[in-house]
Amino acid sequence: MIQIALTATAWWDLAHRRADQVRGPKTVWAVIIVVNFAGPLAYFRWGRLRSGCQGPVERGPSAPE
Template sequence: MTHKRWADLSPAAQSGISILAISQLALAIAAWVDLARRPAEEVRGRKPLWAAAIVVNFVGPIAYFRWGRTGSSEVSGG
């Protein structure tokens, strides 16, 4: 199996990969910020475990937002 280098990809493929990477990073950052600001009582399970799970591509942050939080606490920025 041959591996393509970044320069070998079409501009459309490069754009698609870049958009997916930026989306995944933004989702992970949003999950980590929410986890850091949310009281431990409003998190299902241990916060360090959720912090580690968020690293797992799209699955970790989505799982945290879906199953990791309890209640409807609004986390305000100021």
């Protein structure tokens, strides 16, 4: 039952995530997710890009001291 929930959650997340928020092709991750517990766990650990990892942060001008 837990495996089904993990797989369904991973597929749902993959389907609703933009391609630029996923490491590698989404179709490859869709196949990997099928592999027992390891597939969904691998997707959640390595397949998704975290929001803080999308590039350098642009900072505005510094406030005068």
